[in-house]
Amino acid sequence: MALTIALGKLHPDNEDGRPLYVQVKSAIATELGKGAWKPGEKLPTEGELSQLFEVSEGTVRLAIVDLVKEGRLTRRSGKGTFVARPNFERSFERFYRFRDGRNQSNPEYGVRVIGLKRDVAADATIAKTLSAGARTKILSIHRTIDQNGIAVCHSTSYLRQDRFGGLVETDFADAALYEVLQTKFGVHIMHVVESLSARVAKADDCSILNIPRKSPVIAIERVAYTYSNQVVEVRRTVARSDKFSYQIELS
Numbered sequence: 104m105a106l107t108i109a110l111g112k113l114h115p116d117n118e119d120g121r122p123l124y125v126q127v128k129s130a131i132a133t134e135l136g137k138g139a140w141k142p143g144e145k146l147p148t149e150g151e152l153s154q155l156f157e158v159s160e161g162t163v164r165l166a167i168v169d170l171v172k173e174g175r176l177t178r179r180s181g182k183g184t185f186v187a188r189p190n191f192e193r194s195f196e197r198f199y200r201f202r203d204g205r206n207q208s209n210p211e212y213g214v215r216v217i218g219l220k221r222d223v224a225a226d227a228t229i230a231k232t233l234s235a236g237a238r239t240k241i242l243s244i245h246r247t248i249d250q251n252g253i254a255v256c257h258s259t260s261y262l263r264q265d266r267f268g269g270l271v272e273t274d275f276a277d278a279a280l281y282e283v284l285q286t287k288f289g290v291h292i293m294h295v296v297e298s299l300s301a302r303v304a305k306a307d308d309c310s311i312l313n314i315p316r317k318s319p320v321i322a323i324e325r326v327a328y329t330y331s332n333q334v335v336e337v338r339r340t341v342a343r344s345d346k347f348s349y350q351i352e353l354s
Contacts, residue, residue, distance in 0.1 A: 127156050128166035135175060135186065136331030138289050142188045146176070149184075174294060175330055186330075187293070216275045217245040217257065217311070221264060229261050229337045232326060240264035242271065244280065247311060256321075256342035257311045262335065281327075284335065293330045299323050301344065308341050319344045 121129075131152075140146060149167065153160045167184055170176040177187045223243045225235070235241060242264045247257040260280060262270065266288070273283055284290040304318045312320070325338040 123158050124162045124165035124169075127152075127158060127163055128169050130156070131166060131170060132175065132331060136329055136333070138291065140186045142186050142291055144186050145182075146184045146186070211251055213249040213252075214275070215247045215249060215254075217247060219244050219271055219275075221268070221271060223261065225261050232334055232337050233261065233263050234334065235263055242268065244270065244275065246275065254312050256340055257308070258323075258338055258340035261337045261339075280336070290329060290335060292327045292335060293332075295325050295327045297323055297325045304341070312341070312343050314343060314345065 131146075134140070146152070146167075147155070149160045149163045152163045156163065167176060167178075171178055171184075174187055176184050178184050220243050221240065223241045225233075225241045225243075229235075230239070230241065233239075233241065240263075241261055244260045244262075245257065246260075247254045249255065267284070269287065270283065273287070275283070281292045284292065300322050301319055302322050304312070304314055304316070304320045306316075308314070308320055309316055309318065314320075321342040321344050323338075323340040323342070325336070325340070326334055327336040327338070329335055
Protein backbone atom coordinates (compact mmCIF):
# COMPACT_ATOMS: atom_id res chain seq x y z
CA MET A 104 0.00 0.00 0.00
CA ALA A 105 1.35 3.41 -0.96
CA LEU A 106 1.69 5.81 1.95
CA THR A 107 1.69 9.58 2.06
CA ILE A 108 4.47 10.13 4.58
CA ALA A 109 6.49 13.33 4.60
CA LEU A 110 9.96 11.87 4.41
CA GLY A 111 11.44 15.32 4.77
CA LYS A 112 10.42 15.27 8.42
CA LEU A 113 12.98 12.60 9.21
CA HIS A 114 16.24 14.10 10.39
CA PRO A 115 19.59 12.65 11.41
CA ASP A 116 20.05 11.71 15.04
CA ASN A 117 19.94 14.62 17.48
CA GLU A 118 19.02 17.26 14.86
CA ASP A 119 15.48 17.42 16.24
CA GLY A 120 16.26 15.74 19.54
CA ARG A 121 14.91 12.33 18.54
CA PRO A 122 16.76 9.29 17.16
CA LEU A 123 15.78 8.20 13.66
CA TYR A 124 14.04 5.04 14.86
CA VAL A 125 11.78 7.14 17.11
CA GLN A 126 10.88 9.30 14.11
CA VAL A 127 10.10 6.19 12.05
CA LYS A 128 8.03 4.80 14.91
CA SER A 129 6.09 8.07 15.14
CA ALA A 130 5.46 8.12 11.39
CA ILE A 131 4.18 4.54 11.39
CA ALA A 132 1.97 5.24 14.41
CA THR A 133 0.55 8.28 12.61
CA GLU A 134 -0.34 6.16 9.58
CA LEU A 135 -1.95 3.60 11.86
CA GLY A 136 -4.05 6.36 13.34
CA LYS A 137 -5.12 7.42 9.84
CA GLY A 138 -6.16 3.86 9.01
CA ALA A 139 -3.47 3.30 6.38
CA TRP A 140 -3.43 -0.30 7.61
CA LYS A 141 -6.48 -1.92 9.17
CA PRO A 142 -6.48 -4.28 12.19
CA GLY A 143 -5.10 -7.65 11.12
CA GLU A 144 -3.54 -6.24 7.95
CA LYS A 145 0.08 -7.00 7.11
CA LEU A 146 2.63 -4.19 6.99
CA PRO A 147 5.30 -3.87 4.29
CA THR A 148 8.51 -5.73 5.05
CA GLU A 149 11.28 -4.05 7.00
CA GLY A 150 13.23 -3.80 3.74
CA GLU A 151 10.34 -2.05 2.01
CA LEU A 152 9.87 0.33 4.94
CA SER A 153 13.58 1.09 5.06
CA GLN A 154 13.43 2.15 1.40
CA LEU A 155 10.34 4.22 2.05
CA PHE A 156 11.95 6.10 4.94
CA GLU A 157 15.44 6.02 3.43
CA VAL A 158 16.91 4.56 6.60
CA SER A 159 18.54 1.24 7.47
CA GLU A 160 16.55 -1.91 8.14
CA GLY A 161 17.99 -1.90 11.66
CA THR A 162 16.41 1.49 12.31
CA VAL A 163 13.05 0.22 11.06
CA ARG A 164 13.40 -2.91 13.18
CA LEU A 165 13.89 -0.84 16.35
CA ALA A 166 10.75 1.15 15.53
CA ILE A 167 8.75 -2.02 14.90
CA VAL A 168 9.96 -3.64 18.12
CA ASP A 169 8.77 -0.62 20.13
CA LEU A 170 5.34 -0.69 18.46
CA VAL A 171 5.07 -4.41 19.16
CA LYS A 172 5.91 -3.82 22.83
CA GLU A 173 3.17 -1.20 22.99
CA GLY A 174 0.69 -3.67 21.53
CA ARG A 175 0.03 -1.70 18.34
CA LEU A 176 1.67 -4.29 16.10
CA THR A 177 2.20 -8.02 16.33
CA ARG A 178 4.85 -10.22 14.72
CA ARG A 179 4.17 -13.68 13.38
CA SER A 180 7.16 -15.92 12.85
CA GLY A 181 7.77 -16.48 9.16
CA LYS A 182 4.79 -14.36 8.12
CA GLY A 183 5.64 -10.77 8.94
CA THR A 184 4.35 -7.86 10.98
CA PHE A 185 0.63 -7.16 11.33
CA VAL A 186 -1.56 -4.47 12.83
CA ALA A 187 -2.75 -5.75 16.19
CA ARG A 188 -6.41 -6.55 16.60
CA PRO A 189 -8.01 -5.11 19.74
CA ASN A 190 -8.81 -7.77 22.31
CA PHE A 191 -11.31 -6.91 25.01
CA GLU A 192 -11.65 -10.45 26.34
CA ARG A 193 -10.39 -9.29 29.73
CA SER A 194 -12.84 -6.43 29.98
CA PHE A 195 -14.78 -6.46 33.24
CA GLU A 196 -17.96 -6.49 31.19
CA ARG A 197 -16.91 -9.83 29.71
CA PHE A 198 -16.97 -11.42 33.15
CA TYR A 199 -20.45 -10.55 34.34
CA ARG A 200 -22.18 -13.58 35.75
CA PHE A 201 -25.77 -13.44 36.93
CA ARG A 202 -26.76 -16.27 39.24
CA ASP A 203 -30.51 -16.62 38.77
CA GLY A 204 -30.81 -20.35 39.35
CA ARG A 205 -31.09 -21.20 35.68
CA ASN A 206 -28.78 -23.25 33.53
CA GLN A 207 -25.85 -20.89 32.88
CA SER A 208 -24.06 -23.12 30.36
CA ASN A 209 -25.61 -21.10 27.54
CA PRO A 210 -27.21 -17.90 28.88
CA GLU A 211 -29.05 -15.60 26.51
CA TYR A 212 -27.76 -12.05 26.29
CA GLY A 213 -29.32 -8.99 24.77
CA VAL A 214 -28.61 -5.28 24.46
CA ARG A 215 -31.31 -2.62 24.71
CA VAL A 216 -30.91 1.06 23.89
CA ILE A 217 -32.53 3.22 26.56
CA GLY A 218 -31.67 6.55 25.02
CA LEU A 219 -29.41 8.36 22.56
CA LYS A 220 -29.08 12.07 23.31
CA ARG A 221 -27.42 15.13 21.82
CA ASP A 222 -26.08 18.15 23.71
CA VAL A 223 -25.52 16.22 26.93
CA ALA A 224 -24.32 18.14 29.98
CA ALA A 225 -21.39 15.85 30.80
CA ASP A 226 -19.43 16.41 33.99
CA ALA A 227 -16.02 18.05 34.04
CA THR A 228 -14.13 14.74 34.25
CA ILE A 229 -15.75 13.36 31.10
CA ALA A 230 -15.29 16.63 29.22
CA LYS A 231 -11.62 16.81 30.15
CA THR A 232 -10.99 13.17 29.18
CA LEU A 233 -12.61 13.77 25.78
CA SER A 234 -10.60 17.00 25.37
CA ALA A 235 -13.91 18.83 25.08
CA GLY A 236 -13.95 22.57 25.64
CA ALA A 237 -16.74 24.57 27.24
CA ARG A 238 -18.57 24.88 23.91
CA THR A 239 -17.92 21.34 22.72
CA LYS A 240 -21.13 19.35 22.51
CA ILE A 241 -21.26 15.76 23.73
CA LEU A 242 -23.66 12.96 22.88
CA SER A 243 -24.52 9.92 24.97
CA ILE A 244 -25.70 6.39 24.26
CA HIS A 245 -27.46 4.67 27.15
CA ARG A 246 -27.85 0.87 26.95
CA THR A 247 -28.54 -2.15 29.12
CA ILE A 248 -27.14 -5.66 28.97
CA ASP A 249 -29.76 -8.31 29.72
CA GLN A 250 -29.05 -11.89 30.71
CA ASN A 251 -31.95 -14.31 30.40
CA GLY A 252 -34.29 -11.34 30.15
CA ILE A 253 -32.99 -9.59 33.29
CA ALA A 254 -31.04 -6.32 33.18
CA VAL A 255 -27.69 -7.07 34.83
CA CYS A 256 -26.05 -3.74 34.04
CA HIS A 257 -26.55 -0.47 32.22
CA SER A 258 -23.94 1.75 30.64
CA THR A 259 -23.69 5.23 29.16
CA SER A 260 -21.12 6.00 26.47
CA TYR A 261 -20.02 9.61 26.00
CA LEU A 262 -18.49 10.81 22.71
CA ARG A 263 -17.74 14.15 21.09
CA GLN A 264 -20.71 15.26 19.06
CA ASP A 265 -18.63 17.15 16.51
CA ARG A 266 -16.96 13.89 15.51
CA PHE A 267 -19.73 11.36 15.96
CA GLY A 268 -22.99 13.25 15.65
CA GLY A 269 -24.09 10.79 12.96
CA LEU A 270 -24.49 8.12 15.63
CA VAL A 271 -27.93 9.49 16.46
CA GLU A 272 -29.13 8.03 13.16
CA THR A 273 -27.72 4.57 13.91
CA ASP A 274 -29.80 1.57 14.96
CA PHE A 275 -27.84 -0.09 17.74
CA ALA A 276 -30.27 -2.98 18.18
CA ASP A 277 -27.90 -5.40 16.42
CA ALA A 278 -24.77 -3.29 16.17
CA ALA A 279 -21.70 -3.02 18.39
CA LEU A 280 -20.52 0.54 19.01
CA TYR A 281 -16.90 -0.07 18.02
CA GLU A 282 -17.94 -1.79 14.79
CA VAL A 283 -20.09 1.24 13.94
CA LEU A 284 -17.20 3.61 14.69
CA GLN A 285 -14.99 1.56 12.38
CA THR A 286 -17.35 1.16 9.43
CA LYS A 287 -19.10 4.54 9.58
CA PHE A 288 -16.32 6.84 10.77
CA GLY A 289 -13.12 4.93 10.01
CA VAL A 290 -12.14 5.05 13.68
CA HIS A 291 -10.47 1.98 15.14
CA ILE A 292 -10.40 1.40 18.89
CA MET A 293 -7.00 0.00 19.79
CA HIS A 294 -7.17 -0.41 23.55
CA VAL A 295 -9.25 0.48 26.57
CA VAL A 296 -8.47 1.24 30.19
CA GLU A 297 -11.01 0.20 32.81
CA SER A 298 -11.33 0.87 36.52
CA LEU A 299 -13.74 -0.81 38.92
CA SER A 300 -15.21 0.41 42.19
CA ALA A 301 -18.20 -0.23 44.45
CA ARG A 302 -20.83 2.31 45.42
CA VAL A 303 -24.46 2.70 46.46
CA ALA A 304 -27.10 2.57 43.73
CA LYS A 305 -28.63 5.83 42.61
CA ALA A 306 -32.31 6.26 41.77
CA ASP A 307 -31.89 5.49 38.05
CA ASP A 308 -29.77 2.41 38.86
CA CYS A 309 -32.57 1.04 41.05
CA SER A 310 -35.19 1.70 38.39
CA ILE A 311 -33.25 0.19 35.49
CA LEU A 312 -31.80 -2.79 37.34
CA ASN A 313 -34.91 -3.40 39.46
CA ILE A 314 -33.02 -3.37 42.76
CA PRO A 315 -33.90 -1.90 46.18
CA ARG A 316 -32.83 1.59 47.20
CA LYS A 317 -29.28 1.94 48.51
CA SER A 318 -28.27 -1.45 47.08
CA PRO A 319 -24.54 -1.92 46.50
CA VAL A 320 -23.54 -1.88 42.83
CA ILE A 321 -20.37 -2.36 40.80
CA ALA A 322 -19.27 0.76 38.90
CA ILE A 323 -16.91 0.46 35.93
CA GLU A 324 -15.39 3.36 34.01
CA ARG A 325 -13.85 2.75 30.60
CA VAL A 326 -11.75 5.03 28.42
CA ALA A 327 -11.30 3.89 24.81
CA TYR A 328 -8.32 4.94 22.68
CA THR A 329 -7.42 4.89 18.99
CA TYR A 330 -4.07 3.73 17.58
CA SER A 331 -2.76 7.26 18.03
CA ASN A 332 -3.85 7.24 21.71
CA GLN A 333 -6.70 9.68 21.09
CA VAL A 334 -9.63 9.23 23.46
CA VAL A 335 -12.84 8.38 21.61
CA GLU A 336 -15.23 7.19 24.31
CA VAL A 337 -15.77 7.45 28.03
CA ARG A 338 -18.16 4.75 29.25
CA ARG A 339 -19.70 4.44 32.70
CA THR A 340 -21.29 1.12 33.55
CA VAL A 341 -23.26 0.11 36.63
CA ALA A 342 -23.88 -3.58 37.38
CA ARG A 343 -25.88 -5.45 39.98
CA SER A 344 -23.68 -6.76 42.76
CA ASP A 345 -26.15 -8.98 44.63
CA LYS A 346 -25.82 -11.70 42.00
CA PHE A 347 -22.58 -10.65 40.43
CA SER A 348 -19.43 -12.78 40.31
CA TYR A 349 -16.06 -12.23 38.68
CA GLN A 350 -13.70 -14.89 37.45
CA ILE A 351 -10.52 -14.56 35.43
CA GLU A 352 -7.76 -17.00 34.60
CA LEU A 353 -4.21 -15.65 34.58
CA SER A 354 -1.25 -17.47 33.15
